[in-house]
Amino acid sequence: MRKMVNEFVHRHGVHCTSTSLRDVFEFYGYKLTEEMVFGLDCGVGFVYWPMKGAVPPVFIGGRGSKGIEDVCRILGIKWEKKTTASAKKAWQAVKSLIDNNVPVMLQVDMFYLDYFRGKTGHFGGHTIVLAGYDEEKREAYVTDIHNDKIEAKRRKDGLFATSLESLAEARNSTYKPFPPKNAWFNLALPKETAPLENAIKTALKTNAERFLNPPVRNLGIRGIRRFADQIVSWPDVIRGKICDPIQTKTEIPMLKLTLHLAYVFIEEAGTGGGLFRRIYSRFLREASHIVHGGDSERGKRIDDGIR
Amino acid sequence: MGGILREASELMMESADIWTEIANILLIASEAQQDRAKGILAEARPKIAECADIEGKAFKLLKLAT
Numbered sequence: 333m334r335k336m337v338n339e340f341v342h343r344h345g346v347h348c349t350s351t352s353l354r355d356v357f358e359f360y361g362y363k364l365t366e367e368m369v370f371g372l373d374c375g376v377g378f379v380y381w382p383m384k385g386a387v388p389p390v391f392i393g394g395r396g397s398k399g400i401e402d403v404c405r406i407l408g409i410k411w412e413k414k415t416t417a418s419a420k421k422a423w424q425a426v427k428s429l430i431d432n433n434v435p436v437m438l439q440v441d442m443f444y445l446d447y448f449r450g451k452t453g454h455f456g457g458h459t460i461v462l463a464g465y466d467e468e469k470r471e472a473y474v475t476d477i478h479n480d481k482i483e484a485k486r487r488k489d490g491l492f493a494t495s496l497e498s499l500a501e502a503r504n505s506t507y508k509p510f511p512p513k514n515a516w517f518n519l520a521l522p523k524e525t526a527p528l529e530n531a532i533k534t535a536l537k538t539n540a541e542r543f544l545n546p547p548v549r550n551l552g553i554r555g556i557r558r559f560a561d562q563i564v565s566w567p568d569v570i571r572g573k574i575c576d577p578i579q580t581k582t583e584i585p586m587l588k589l590t591l592h593l594a595y596v597f598i599e600e601a602g603t604g605g606g607l608f609r610r611i612y613s614r615f616l617r618e619a620s621h622i623v624h625g626g627d628s629e630r631g632k633r634i635d636d637g638i639r
Numbered sequence: 640m641g642g643i644l645r646e647a648s649e650l651m652m653e654s655a656d657i658w659t660e661i662a663n664i665l666l667i668a669s670e671a672q673q674d675r676a677k678g679i680l681a682e683a684r685p686k687i688a689e690c691a692d693i694e695g696k697a698f699k700l701l702k703l704a705t
Contacts, residue, residue: 376651394658533705536644540702544695553695560687567676587676591669599662606655607662609694613655616648616701620641 336464337435342475342490346604347611348459350375351477352437353400355461359435360521371615372531373403374539376608377546380555380562386509388590389570392559392597394607396542396552400437400517406531406538410520415513419504422514423496426462429516436462438474439515441505446494447476447485453593455601457510462499463491472499477602532619566590643704650697654690661686 340359343366345351350370357364364372377396383389397403404411416422426436441456442448464473473491476482486492494502503514525531546552570587597603604611661683668679 536701537705540698540705543698544702553691553698556687556691556694560684560691563680563683563687564677566680567673585673587673588669591665591676595662595666595669598658598665605659606652607658609651609655609658613648613651616644616651620644620648623640623644 334464334466334468335430336473337430337433340435340461340463342461342463345477347375347602347608348477349373349400350611352459352461352475353403355475356435356437356519357521360519362521362525365618367611367615367618368528369403370608370611371539371619372406372535373397373400374535374542375615376539376612377543378552378555378559378607380550380559382550383509387574387586388593389586390566390590390594391509392594394598394603394609396539402535402538404519406534407525408522409525410522412518413515414518415515417514419500419514422503422516423500426516427465429518430462430465437517437519438462438499438503439510439512439517440499440502441507441510441512442502443507444498444502444505445474445476445492446498447482447492449498451481454505454507455510456505456507456512458602465496467496470496472496474499479602529623532623536619640704643700647697647700650693650700654693654697657686657690657693661690 337359340355342355343351343358345354345366347366347370350366350373353373354364354366354369357369374397375395377394379391379393379395381391381393383391399413400411403409414425416425426438429436438460439456440458440460441454442452442458443454461475462472463475465471466473471493472495473487473493475490476492482492503512505512526534543552546554549555549558567587570590572586573583574586574589575583598607599605664679664683664686668676671679
């Protein structure tokens with residue numbers, strides 16, 4: 333059996349969660365830019381997280397949100413994250429949604445997706461949208477962000493094909509710190525969401541408060557200052573060797589890997605460059621037009637039909 | 640409020656550019672020998688602190704505006 337979600341459109345995006353949500357929102361008739369979704373999700377922050385025994389031993393991140401919780405709360409969208417230990421149940425659940433013409437957001441470890449094989453390490457916090465499948469070809473059809481390493485494999489409809497087996501591996505990965513646990517997201521968009529102008533103001537206030545007054549010194553502005561204080565000591569404290577996470581048979585110094593991954597977490601890895609600050613800057617620019625000019629089209633509620 | 644958002648937007652883009660510089664320093668350091676990496680990383684330290692200052696200013700503006 334083959335099934336593709338009708339009227340589902342994927343648009344270019346740089347950050348996985350924002351792009352996935354944007355695509356799903358548009359499917360339900362609510363068109364927002366990726367930047368607006370990112371901003372409404374209180375998307376910018378900073379994480380400086382040393383983890384003894386982990387690879388890498390220090391995690392650098394530029395996000396400040398709680399997954400999709402903020403944007404959904406601020407817009408008044410009900411959502412549920414479902415998980416299961418059973419790969420079989422996980423597939424049956426999302427297959428059933430696709431059969432009912434519902435696109436499904438999935439959390440996956442991108443390492444296992446066919447079009448990323450050999451091009452990335454493990455990251456189980458990656459988000460894609462399942463938009464169809466073909467059981468005879470044993471393929472799933474999913475969205476993914478723009479990435480020069482994989483663009484040659486993008487289909488004409490903007491989706492990527494990955495085998496059902498690789499998708500199951502990606503969903504069932506146990507790699508820490510973000511094992512996906514076969515997660516998928518159920519979203520219920522209301523007939524009316526919060527007016528966009530109000531939503532923007534709420535998101536700005538929340539994001540600013542979190543960034544300026546983080547609960548611990550590893551987050552927000554305190555985290556950046558801690559990173560500045562500690563970066564020079566990394567060669568003294570990050571020692572030893574580790575298997576390369578992509579070319580797994582090669583050993584490399586842990587410091588080399590940590591520094592390379594820090595580069596990736598700032599400049600690549602779905603950040604849009606500049607540790608997500610470029611995408612947030614564009615959100616602020618777009619928001620300035622809406623709160624200033626009261627853009628009636630962009631500020632409207634969802635009232636033109638829910639599928 | 641629109642003016643404040645535009646100012647914050649410019650600050651955030653300024654910070655983005657510095658983060659890109661920082662990332663490139665980290666990449667260069669990743670290719671260096673362990674004993675040379677320390678000197679290279681010292682170049683990143685003031686730039687990271689500068690990002691904290693710029694973003695602190697941007698978010699204080701946004702907090703005041705809302």
